Amino acid sequence: MDFATLIEQRASANQFDAAREVADATLTELLRLATLAPSAFNAQNRRFVVARSQEAKQRLLRHANGQDKVVHAAATVIVVGRLAPHATLAAALQPSVEAGLVSADLQATFVHYATEMYGDQPQIQRDEAIRSASLSAMTLMLAAEGAGLASCPMIGFDAAGVHREFGLGDDEIAVMLVAIGHAAAGNWPQKPRLPLTEVLAWQ
Amino acid sequence: MDFATLIEQRASANQFDAAREVADATLTELLRLATLAPSAFNAQNRRFVVARSQEAKQRLLRHANGQDKVVHAAATVIVVGRLAPHATLAAALQPSVEAGLVSADLQATFVHYATEMYGDQPQIQRDEAIRSASLSAMTLMLAAEGAGLASCPMIGFDAAGVHREFGLGDDEIAVMLVAIGHAAAGNWPQKPRLPLTEVLAWQ
Numbered sequence: 001m002d003f004a005t006l007i008e009q010r011a012s013a014n015q016f017d018a019a020r021e022v023a024d025a026t027l028t029e030l031l032r033l034a035t036l037a038p039s040a041f042n043a044q045n046r047r048f049v050v051a052r053s054q055e056a057k058q059r060l061l062r063h064a065n066g067q068d069k070v071v072h073a074a075a076t077v078i079v080v081g082r083l084a085p086h087a088t089l090a091a092a093l094q095p096s097v098e099a100g101l102v103s104a105d106l107q108a109t110f111v112h113y114a115t116e117m118y119g120d121q122p123q124i125q126r127d128e129a130i131r132s133a134s135l136s137a138m139t140l141m142l143a144a145e146g147a148g149l150a151s152c153p154m155i156g157f158d159a160a161g162v163h164r165e166f167g168l169g170d171d172e173i174a175v176m177l178v179a180i181g182h183a184a185a186g187n188w189p190q191k192p193r194l195p196l197t198e199v200l201a202w203q
Numbered sequence: 204m205d206f207a208t209l210i211e212q213r214a215s216a217n218q219f220d221a222a223r224e225v226a227d228a229t230l231t232e233l234l235r236l237a238t239l240a241p242s243a244f245n246a247q248n249r250r251f252v253v254a255r256s257q258e259a260k261q262r263l264l265r266h267a268n269g270q271d272k273v274v275h276a277a278a279t280v281i282v283v284g285r286l287a288p289h290a291t292l293a294a295a296l297q298p299s300v301e302a303g304l305v306s307a308d309l310q311a312t313f314v315h316y317a318t319e320m321y322g323d324q325p326q327i328q329r330d331e332a333i334r335s336a337s338l339s340a341m342t343l344m345l346a347a348e349g350a351g352l353a354s355c356p357m358i359g360f361d362a363a364g365v366h367r368e369f370g371l372g373d374d375e376i377a378v379m380l381v382a383i384g385h386a387a388a389g390n391w392p393q394k395p396r397l398p399l400t401e402v403l404a405w406q
Contacts, residue, residue: 002349003206003209003345003346003348003349004232004236004346004349006206007236007239007342007345007346008236008239010239010241012241028399028403029207031399031403032399033207033210033211035396035397035399035402036210036211036213036393036396037341038213038215038344038356040356040358040359042394042396044396044397044402046402047401047402047403047404048402048403048404049404049406050403050404050405050406051406052405052406053406056406059406091397092397093394095394095395095396095397096394096395098395099394099395101391101392101394101395102394117359126330127329127333128358130330130333130334130337131333131337131358131378131379134333134334134337134338134341135337135340135341135356137338138240138337138338138341138342139210139341139345141241142206142210142342142345143206143207143210145206146205146206146207153241153243153338155243155331155334156243156320166406175334176334188304189304190239191245191296191298191299191302191304191305192298192299192301192302192304193238193239193245193247193298194238194247194294194295194298195298196231196234196235196238198250199238199247199249199250199251200231200234200250200251200253201250201251201252201253202253202255203252203253203254203255203256203259203262203369
């Protein structure tokens, strides 16, 4: 299958087959692929909390407006965005320095610019956390599709409740949930989009 | 190539080959695929302004901190997020109603819930605009990779300047730029990421 077909056939699943397992190794591989999404300065200002056990999924359900797909899915991933990306940028770039791709000087320069851009700018930090987490969430959903699994992005949850329940840090926000599992019967196909002429302008 | 390999080989390109063209039809197809990314309620609260002509790319460059990849790329897409998704949701769902996938009653119910969620909530509207635009931007970058093209996501630009220069609406924000074209020599490979153990937690 070519990649265009994969994008075309991905649809947000509401019905998951709770009886069909997904191996931890498969989920780990999908999440590894999600980390390969880009982020500004390669700051990687996001992480993934996986509601995997029945107990964790039930806790998540209590903050997810009763949407039981978070329980029926093999796992529901809380995609977490991190504020203050400049504060952890040096560490995030350290593997690039060690690989010889980025010099220590360039690492310091990136930290300087990132601090100028984000320091004392809570709205810009929040924007970046959402952007970075969303880029990885989309990669996760397409990776799942590529592995023959269904997914569902969810924003209908109590962010404060999830934050508390899953122990997120002060500098973290729950950006979205992504349920992953085997699809059951009864899902919608991908819904049609607006005509391209309405969303595309050339200059 | 399997899709995992495609995700692994995508890297943000800084060097584009300005001499190699990309057909309008190719860009249009990539942007069509980008519209297939999910959005809350299928609100499709985003659109794409393509800086395609030399003149438009030069105008964009003036607001992009001198990053000349916006000019060397075949096109640089301004990925625009739209606020107040509830206001345009009925229209966004109309193709789903006409396809018989969503009843008029369900369309009205979605509009009701979306109005509850977003109405008079400027921060939540902004969050959603960034999330929705970012999901489509990631799909666009992977679609480009799948078509043998390089891309670069960019957040280092003057959002107010781009807004004014490209005539965005009051309810719109420029979420990110995505430069697309043929890669030239001299690009970094994908930079390494933090170890999975640092960004992945199971519950």
